[in-house]
Amino acid sequence: MPIGHRDDTGASGCAECAARRTCPASGEDAAAIETIRVPRDAALLRADQLREDRVYIVRSGAFKRVSPHPSGALHVTAFHLAGELLGLGAPGQLRHGSYTVALEDSSVCAITFDSPGASPPRLLPALNDALQRECKSNQFLRQPGCSRRLASFLLDIGKRQALRGYSDRMLRLAMNWRDIASYLHMAPESLSRSLLRLKLDGTLTLHGKHVQLRKQSVLRELARTPAVPALPPTAARH
Structure with missing residues (x-):
């Protein structure tokens, strides 16, 4: 399970959320949203953790994605800011391949999919944006x-x-x-x-x-x- 503290703020707190301007889930049914607080340096997701049918949106703070290297070292592969998606993976991937760690005291909104493997339609543009940002980052890193x-x-x-x-x-x-x-x-x-x-x-x-x-x-x-x-x-x- 993700490491953090559950907070039942849900969609009722969207109006006060600093990430509401870019959040793709703003206004979603509160019952579908779980807010999790993640202390600085704590892991929201761990490498080899089983994937769930849910996606996370950074509500406040920021995160880094850290991947294990064969040498045993850890390499930072991404940064996630408020309003951005977390927990994405390749289709069919059963486990997370990296750690997602809070850079400061942070919080995320977890949205569970209605059916296994199916992303909520409202999130599809944000999923596409996240994938495009990942591709662009890979380009300039090379x-x-x-x-x-x-x-x-x-x-x-x-x-x-x-x-x-x-x-x-x-x-x-x-x-x-x-x-x-x-x-x-x-x-x-x-x-x-x-x-x-x-x-x-x-x-x-x-x-x-x-x-x-x-x-x-x-x-x-x-x-x-x-x-x-x-x-x-x-x-x-x-």
Whole structure:
């Protein structure tokens, strides 16, 4: 079972929910919604846990998805913000393949499907959006160049905040930089150097968990620019 505390707020609390602007389940029958509070660092879902006929929507806070690596290490594969779906899996997948962990004290709304394996029709657009976001993330994570991946990540977080009515320039990052480095397939030291360069040239400023994107055009250009491959030692001497 998911780790958390049940709260029978249900759909009656939709009007006060910070995620109502983008929540696909806003206004659903209260009997179909279970609100679960998840403390910071607690797992909502665990790897190898049997899948249930339900989906989760982040009501407040944020989560990271962490996948076990064959080496025994854990790798961050996704971040989920308020109003976004959790617990998705491939058709026919019987168990979850990763952990879903709260980055801060958070809560989710759990919606049980009426029939096994059938998603509620109202959730289908949100399911499609989540899959498209996953594909887009996979694309920019394959980009060469640490700064390029970092720029794409910051712009992506800004867009997701804007969908919820917040600024796309002043980001509040619930995740720490080590988790971000893991997600971006970067060493923490490489991430620090990339951040420092962007800070020194005035592209962004850092204020604790807040990042202000002062030059979004620079980040967009950086995200589009292919990395220049390093010359082999023999060519560099000519």
